Amino acid sequence: MTENLSWELYRTFLAVLTEGSLSGAARALGITQPTAGRHVAALEAAFGQTLFTRSQSGLLPTEAALELRGYAVALRSTAAALERAAASHGPGVRGVVRVSASDVIGVEVLPPVIGELRRTHPELVVELVTSNRLQDLLQREVDIAVRMTQPSQDALVARRIGDIELGLYARADYVAHHGAPQTLPELARHALIGFDQLTPFIREAGKALPAWRREAFALRTDSDLAQLALLRAGCGIGFCQTAIARRDGLVRILPKAISLKLPTWVVMHEDLRGSVRCTATFDALARGLQAYIADARAAPAVPPRRSAKKSTNTRSRGGT
Template sequence: MADIDWNLIRSFAAVAETGSLSAAARTLRASQPTLGRHIAELEQVLDVTLFRRGRAGYKLTSHGVDLLGRAKAMREQAEAFSRLALGATEEVAGTVRIAASEMVSIYVLPSILARLTSEEPGIEIEIVASNLVENLLGRDADIAIRMVEPSQLDLVARKVADIPIVACAATNYIARHGRPGDVSELLHHTIIGFDRGMEMLNGFRSAGIEIDRHAFHVRCDHHAVIWESTRAGVGISFQQQPIVDREPLVEAILPELRIPLLPCWIAMHRDLRSSVRIRRVADFLQESLKRYCEGRPLSEPALNSAALARPAIRHTTTRRTETAT
């Protein structure tokens, strides 16, 4: 018992938190068979059943629940040991420049930065609120939050999660004009859409509905203007579900409407990974944005660690122009 391999406990914690071998394997960058062997070996050593296996995944038993807290504490200590050994205990201070879309910069980042600046008072933040792609290679930004996979040379990118998109309208608009029963009825309502952007037109066409920009009675390419117009009761628009869910004046409509998910990525130049402050901010953003994408409160305390569990970091090798929402 005193000689339990730490890797077994690490694998146990990852499976318990993710609920499956496949998700835990992605988190730890290990193979599913390896994790399966680790769980079986740990159960044999402890002589307890840690999980109930089923079609829904791995569910903790009462013994597993009791041990998970200890496993997390051990992981935190191991991460602290690793940071100390790598010399990452230097002061976390300096300026970090973050590029993000207008919607994220205005409606998501402030709550995240309120916690970050409280936990790390030595870090100064600069925000570039733009839907244009900031050049990470030229240091126009240190970290970019993007809604397409970044693919510039020499960048590393982390996939955070996928954000659901929903049709929505203000409660006062619904009270005046009613709630559309299906997509065909949607076209008889005031729709707020893009002026020059083609994303919404292409979305309708992919659903078999051929329209032009005149179907949008109010048009603007500034996403925050569209959202504020929606809140004011101007008409119906398509928005990130976590933002809609947090706004009591707006309701999601047409739940049967299948709208493509919006991916969320964090990217930085690979040379910046050695910077303690950049990694600290990137890890904090990763954890906070994951909660946002999943619809969890941003007020939850973040893990105060510069070595949060990371998904596989993808090195990009080609260039392309990105657009963000």
């Protein structure tokens, strides 16, 4: 390979990988299909490798294409980080900062924090990535991340915020109708909201509650936001962050027997220490999450109560 290849070629390559066709890549990138085809052909000529083969379902990546994917993704992340840094020059806190957090934290906790940050620094643009997948800070997929695991890489700056508590909760009308279980075995007579696919995190967390298994759930979903929505709808009993549950007036179930702690960290790459936009955002997220944890500890929990009905009729596998 004797020529320098444009980033545009790699961008098209990634789009074809994602979309599975030249036409889909062209639509995603806002270019023409012939242009997308020329980009792929240029890469194949430069590498001396076929990157895609045609099939009835579209373009299939070859082994060579799959080996290149990681490098192209790293290039894309670096190019995006470069653009964010270039757009941030000037006085004050300005430019683009990219933040990642889990689905629940990103949707339920961070919006007020980001709103206050933007009121203080109106020229700051925040890109919020909500995903339970850990975004790669070393590859600059994001600038700052809120994580529930301690980072191990030396190149990362991490601040421990505290522990976010989770407990079992139900809506008040569910408890009024079905009663509140008073022991762990009584949970089996209730509509439980839980996961569909087992993950390493769920497996580890499940050691504290062996009965919390897929077969016991009346409602199953791997979306934390969907579980929260089912809980709010009064469909049954499920896990929820204590602060969110108290805010929504949910009733805590077996508070003495079941309590999970999520250690929480705000993390960024050490190279961003000198970035005004990133340090301002980092500090704002840390303060907001600390206040969120403190509020959860200060607020009184909604106590459970037994229904006037006998709990022998509470085997409600289908919810309310």
